[in-house]
Amino acid sequence: MLLEYQDSAVIRDGITIQKNTVLEGKIVKEVMKIVNAIIVVYRYYIFEDSDDLMQHGMKACYENFMKFDPHKGTAFNFFSIIAKISLLNYTDRRQKHRNHQDIQEQIALESPQYANYDMLFDELEDTLFGILDENYIGNKRKKYVKIASLILDYLRKTRKFVSKSDLYSWCRSYGIKNTEVREFVKAISEYNTEIFSLVD
Secondary structure, rough: HHHHHHHHHHEEEOOEEOOOOOHHHHHHHHHHHHHHHHHOOOHHHHHOHHHHHHHHHHHHHOOOHOOOOHHOOOOOHHHHHHHHHHHHHHHHHHHHHOOOOOOOHHOOOOOOOOHHHHHHHHHHHHHHHHHHHHOOOHHHHHHHHHHHHHHHHHHHHOOOOOOHHHHHHHOOOOOOHHHHHHHHHHHHHHHHHHHHHHOO
16 A cells, blocks of 8 residues: 555655545554554553654654655554654653653552563663663764664564574664664663663
8 A cells, every 4th residue: 555655646846746645544544553552562651642642653654654665674664663763752852841740740650560571671761762862962862762762672572682683684674784783782882880780
């Protein structure tokens, strides 16, 4: 559907002046399922209103309908990563507002029931993005956010580190080169004390 939709589009000066709106509607319905799954699986609804999250995630995905390339991976993976990165950035920007709320308005996140892996990866995600927010800006931060998101997705799926080659292959499927992953790992290793304190 995406390829047929792309073929139907007429673009002039970077502006789409004609497209298959019927196909667009069908694609939107399918992508909404992906965005909703990302919101639920990664519990973004804890931090922000679900409708706002859906609107923000869908906007990011919609803006990339014309950029999908089947040679770089499946549509599911393509939109999953776009949705997750956009929602990470959105909730991160909104964090400043949440931190200024009265204590009574804060949601209690503690729960006696949790999966150890889930808790570890959630804490690792918070730590990694905290490090990136504090120490990197501009294009480098944007690139590192994407790499961190891919590595966290990989760990959540495998529940363990399988191999470097497997991880590199995973990242390459999203357009990230091996050298970029190595650059990220080298840069982030400066903060090993903070990261490994999670498993003390």
